Amino acid sequence: MDNVVIRALTTMEELKQMQEIETAVWQMPPLPVHQTFTALNNGGIILGAFDDKKLIGFLYSFAGFDGHVSYICSHMLGILPAYRASGLGVQMKIKQAEIARDMGYQMITWTFDPLESRNAYLNLHKLGATGAVYKENYYGSMTDELNAGLPTDRIHIKWDITKNHTVPNIPFTKENVLLDMSKEDYPLITDIFYSNPFKTAEGFYMAIPSNFQDIKQADFQLAKEWRMETRKVFQALFENGYQARDLIKDHTGKCNYYAFTK
Secondary structure: OOOEEEEEOOOHHHHHHHHHHHHHHHOOOOOOHHHHHHHHOOOOEEEEEEEOOEEEEEEEEEEEEOOOOEEEEEEEEEEOHHHHHHOHHHHHHHHHHHHHHHOOOOEEEEEEOOOOHHHHHHHHHHOOOEEEEEEOOOOOOOOOOOOOOOOOOEEEEEEEOOOOOOOOOOOOOHHHEEEEEOOOOOEEEOHHHHOOOOOOOOEEEEEEEOOHHHHHHHOHHHHHHHHHHHHHHHHHHHHOOOEEEEEEEOOOOOEEEEEEEO
16 A cells, blocks of 8 residues: 555545545445535545545544534545555544644544444554444434444544553453354353443453444344344443443454453
8 A cells, every 4th residue: 555645635626536435435425515625624634545646535524522622523434445454544544633633633533333343443453542432323224335224323432642542451251251242143141241240340341243244234133133232231331431442353253352441
């Protein structure tokens, strides 16, 4: 990827090219150019990744404010399929953070589907962001290929771009796994979860499929079961003061494990 250049998009024509990437990635109508252009000129950051002169990915974010501090809301990261395994997503997020710091921001926030391992690994493990809040069916019903038919549960990420990433040190034992994957690929909530261990334990692990979209294509009911069973565990963890801090890959290649700490 040495020939790929990441830079800010600044013109209407470039934003129209971004629409083509949106359509290719999500198979749904793209954001209006007048909206993205307005966000760009009012504290937002929109990046494009170019292979020579060809736009192959984009990162769209706009300014946010919670009544106390301002931050960047990172709303969409889209990369053409042929370029997704190249580490480009990490490079674009790092460039976004660099620009955001130069603009005076200290925080970047976004949401992602907690069952998408690729996104979780990028957000938590590679970037060192924190999964701070669980939002049940956040966007309601969506019809694009990735989301159609399932509740749109999301984890709300908070990325403090002023601090270095620290990896939580939690022993991986049967006593701190709240949800695992069975031999038949089903979600299996463990007895540990039902023992209500949240008052004393420093951290926990829980499994998600390594490729949730493959499961959805092969067995939609199994995908739905993963959504509903993991929701129970996610909500319990967040409600008891835990946050998602990392994602580790299992040696089987079938699942990965979230790491949660207080």
